[in-house]
Amino acid sequence: MELKNCLRAAFTAGVLCMMTVFTAGVPLACRLTEEGIEIVSAEMTVPKILSFSVEDNSNLVMVCSSPVSVERVRIKSEDGEYVEENSAADYSQNGTQVNFLLKEPTKVGVNYVLTGLIKDSGGNELSFSLPFSGFNENPARLVLSEVRSKHSTSKGVLKKCEFVEVYVLKGGSTAGLEIVAGSDGDAKKYVFPDINVKTGEFITVHFRTVGDGDCIDELGANLELSTGTDSSPARDLWVEGTETRISDSDVVVIRDSCRNLILDGVLFSAEGKQSWYYAGQKALALEAFETGVWKGGWEPKDAVAADGISxxxxxxxxxxxxLTLEFSEQDFTEDFVLESGVEDWALVEGATPGAENSTKIYVK
Known part of the structure; x- marks a missing residue:
């Protein structure tokens, strides 16, 4: 009986060892005792990826928690075709930073996935799959202009939806730019298509598709294609779906995914709230504050008062x-931080998607 139990334990632990090596690439030490299998070490010491960024159209940078080497590197485009294999890797920062030097430059507006395997000195391995967009060498500089968090329905039909309006401070391409709301999270972020926009343009991103009119993305020069409710003479873009978006107390940011930078942000909250409801809101608010994009703090008490939003x-x-008068296109270098705070925002009377904002501040 003791032999049978020992063999059963040996088989179970052997399977466990194999599963651990397969999923995490971590060796698991086992030894046979009179009582059966004893686990000697099962610590997960897999190297971690701390950050990933696109430095330019031929250089991707990955920072890891420990010195690593990379293997089986491949880059695949959004259509599933492998566009490059075994890119040259250059190591720095004692081996914790890996620069992937691409043979062929990436293309603006094209989505890619970088895959491969990292291995540390102890033989611990981690497979990775990292999506990124082709580098945008001339990104437009967008700022948030107006946010509506309310929607309306009639007889089960969505009549009006949430929207985020942005303003173009510097013309260029919108490829790689995205809007993220803390309540929605990164999984539901809006990623701009590759559009060439001009200084002074308004762009309204409608965060759902309404039931009245045609919700058509205006990607080119014709800005009269969209007829959905709240379409404007300016550029209109639409998010597919009818799921509720953006909370009445929330954090909304514009991010440059190529450079992993927050370009602009706004915090708004009902008065008296002590903390953000969603973890994503807290994380975005803290990042906006720490990067200097939002002044005064990152808690709800430091946000624009949103009581009465409708x-x-x-x-x-x-x-x-x-802002338009103060900054020229030359000001917007990669490391330029445009800060704002509660004094720059207010809850106003009158929704104006695609047009100049109302200046009539709402008073309770």
Whole structure:
């Protein structure tokens, strides 16, 4: 009986060892005792990927928690075709930073996936799959202009939806730019298509598709294609689906995914809230504050007062005119931080998607 139990334990532990090596690439030490199998070491010491960024159209940078080597590196385009294999890797920072030097430059507006395997000095392995967009050498500089968090339905049909309006401070391509709301999280972020926009343009991103009119993305020069409710004479873009988006107390940011930078952000909250409801809101608020994009703090008490927000009362930026006068296109270098705070925003009367914001501040 003791032999049978020992063999059964040996088989179980052997399977466990094999599963651990397969999923994490970590050796698991076992030894046979009179009582059966004893686990000697099962610590998960797999190297971690701390950050990943696109430095330019031929250089991707990955930072790891420990010195690593990389193997089986491949880059695949969004259509599933492998466009490059075994890219040269250059190691720095004592081996914790890996620069992938591409043979062929990436293309603006094309989505890719970098896959491979990292291995540390102890033989621990981690397979990775990292999506990224082709590097945008001339990104537009967008700022948030207006946010509506309310929607309306009638007889089960969505009539009006949440939207985020942005303003173009510097013309260029929108490839790689994205809008993220803390309540929605990264999984539901809006990724701009590759559009060439001009300084002074308004763009309204409608966060759902409504039931009235045609919800058509205006990607080119014709800005009269969209007829869905709240379509404007300016550029309209639409998010597919009818799921509720953006909370009445929330954090919304514009991010440059190529450079992994937050370009602009706004925090708004009902008065008296002590903390953010969603972890994503807290994380975005803290990042916006620590990077200097949002002044004064990162908690709900440091946000724009949003009590009374409605279909016709929106969180609106008050200083677009002064921003346009104050900054030239030469100011917007990669490391330029455009800060804002509660004094630059207010809850105003009148939703104005695609047009200049109302200046009539709502008073309870």
């Amino acid at each position: 279909l016709t009362r929106t969180i609106s930026r008050l200083n677009l005119d002064s």
